[in-house]
Amino acid sequence: MTRELRSFVAIGVSMLAACLSAPAVAKPTGYNLVCSNCHDGGAQPTVTVTAMPTTVAPGGVTTLTVSVTRTNGNRAGFFVTTRGKGEFQLVDAVGTRLIAASDEGPAGVTHTMPKTSTTGDNVFQVRWKAPAQMGSVDFDVYAVSATGKISPTTNMVFPEDDGMGHKRLGFSFGCAGSSFWPDTDGDGFGATDPDGPTQLCQQMKGFAVTSDDCNDGDAAINPKATEVCNQVDDDCDGKVDEDLPPVPLYKDTDNDGYGVPPAVMMGACGAINGFSPRIGDCNDNDRMIHPGVKETCNAVDDDCDGRLDNGVLPTCGVGWCARTSASCSASACIPGKPRPEVCNGFDDDCNGVVDDGAAICPAGQACVNAVCVGAGADAGTTPDTRPGVTGGATAGGCAIGDRPPVGRWVVPVVAAIVPLLARGWRRRRRSASRQA
Numbered sequence: 001m002t003r004e005l006r007s008f009v010a011i012g013v014s015m016l017a018a019c020l021s022a023p024a025v026a027k028p029t030g031y032n033l034v035c036s037n038c039h040d041g042g043a044q045p046t047v048t049v050t051a052m053p054t055t056v057a058p059g060g061v062t063t064l065t066v067s068v069t070r071t072n073g074n075r076a077g078f079f080v081t082t083r084g085k086g087e088f089q090l091v092d093a094v095g096t097r098l099i100a101a102s103d104e105g106p107a108g109v110t111h112t113m114p115k116t117s118t119t120g121d122n123v124f125q126v127r128w129k130a131p132a133q134m135g136s137v138d139f140d141v142y143a144v145s146a147t148g149k150i151s152p153t154t155n156m157v158f159p160e161d162d163g164m165g166h167k168r169l170g171f172s173f174g175c176a177g178s179s180f181w182p183d184t185d186g187d188g189f190g191a192t193d194p195d196g197p198t199q200l201c202q203q204m205k206g207f208a209v210t211s212d213d214c215n216d217g218d219a220a221i222n223p224k225a226t227e228v229c230n231q232v233d234d235d236c237d238g239k240v241d242e243d244l245p246p247v248p249l250y251k252d253t254d255n256d257g258y259g260v261p262p263a264v265m266m267g268a269c270g271a272i273n274g275f276s277p278r279i280g281d282c283n284d285n286d287r288m289i290h291p292g293v294k295e296t297c298n299a300v301d302d303d304c305d306g307r308l309d310n311g312v313l314p315t316c317g318v319g320w321c322a323r324t325s326a327s328c329s330a331s332a333c334i335p336g337k338p339r340p341e342v343c344n345g346f347d348d349d350c351n352g353v354v355d356d357g358a359a360i361c362p363a364g365q366a367c368v369n370a371v372c373v374g375a376g377a378d379a380g381t382t383p384d385t386r387p388g389v390t391g392g393a394t395a396g397g398c399a400i401g402d403r404p405p406v407g408r409w410v411v412p413v414v415a416a417i418v419p420l421l422a423r424g425w426r427r428r429r430r431s432a433s434r435q436a
């Protein structure tokens with residue numbers, strides 16, 4: 001299915017009704033303009049489109065003739081669209097009808113009844129009036145060659161034996177016009193489009209003269225690009241990383257993308273089985289072990305950072321009592337012993353609450369931001385010398401708490417430093433304004 005066709009979603013039930021000849025069947029509400037969604041079991045007919053005259057002045061009228069080969073049978077239907085450019089006029093008011101644009105598809109012309117021929121192609125005609133401004137247009141024609149066979153049991157035709165063909169005719173009015181291909185990545189090289197080229201008066205942004213870009217989503221890839229060592233065909237010659245100098249590679253026995261020294265100079269830009277351009281594997285016989293792997297609790301250094309089960313060992317306890325288990329078993333985790341709560345920004349008694357309890361500050365003071373403040377208090381600068389404040393956790397395995405709890409010293413230190421900094425800054429500002 002082409003990009004163009006896919007973007008074309010659906011035309012109304014009205015059009016479905018228009019393309020039906022046999023008695024009504026239960027039909028999907030609204031349907032995709034891609035006729036081959038339903039008419040798909042048979043072969044593709046050849047669709048031919050001609051415009052007469054072959055060129056007109058702006059505002060001029062040309063007549064399109066669409067012929068559809070009788071590939072699957074004697075019946076045929078069609079739909080032609082310019083996606084809104086110009087204006088269609090009916091030639092054969094009985095056999096064809098205009099369709100307005102809707103959110104289900106673009107405006108165009110379709111058959112009212114399928115044509116039936118027993119000799120040559122089925123032929124449809126429609127007139128088209130060019131816009132008043134010079135320009136170009138693509139006529140896109142989708143046509144079905146149908147068997148016309150009717151099921152004796154259901155009394156319906158068999159769309160599944162029919163086939164769809166597509167043809168695009170480029171047409172210009174007021175200019176010579178020529179064909180261009182979509183250049184989405186703007187690298188000056190267009191991509192092939194199965195619907196065919198687009199007719200334009202002159203090249204514009206988003207279009208290129210050639211259709212030889214092998215990746216129109218990446219401006220660094222086109223026929224004039226330089227091949228680089230990246231396992232990609234950068235220059236669109238069908239070869240990947242050809243003619244490039246050897247690169248250092250490392251033996252990667254387990255093929256996990258990480259090898260071990262020493263380096264060996266090899267070609268193919270590193271795309272060699274059993275070798276990798278990266279080092280850092282701490283176990284080259286296990287592809288589940290290499291840098292970047294998520295560490296799991298298994299007594300193994302999975303991510304090759306030199307540490308076993310770091311960050312994934314079970315933990316237990318809260319506050320001061322929080323501990324990490326010595327092994328992957330949660331039952332091996334022993335919480336630390338609680339100690340009396342003091343005003344230090346830390347949960348000493350391991351009840352989940354920081355600095356709670358009545359007796360954590362001298363009478364008349366309150367614990368605010370880890371410091372006892374209130375009547376007579378020298379907030380923030382008096383070192384806390386009360387017993388129980390110093391010391392770290394020693395109980396249990398590798399204790400989280402064997403670093404001293406942060407809140408105990410950070411707050412007084414910050415409280416002491418900030419006024420000093422502020423004073424220095426004010427002084428600098430004053431001298432700066434004196435100089436000015």
Ligand code: HEC
Nearest residue numbers: 019022023031035038076077078079114144146148156157
């Ligand atoms: C959603 C499915 C669907 C799509 C899409 C569809 N059709 Fe149909 N078409 C049918 C069905 C179903 C019938 C048979 C109806 C019946 O028997 O009542 C039919 C019948 C026809 C017939 C008559 C076949 C015959 O054997 O007599 C023609 C011609 C036709 N369609 C053309 C088209 C064209 C051209 C398109 C695209 C522009 C198209 N259809 C898109 C479902 C579809």
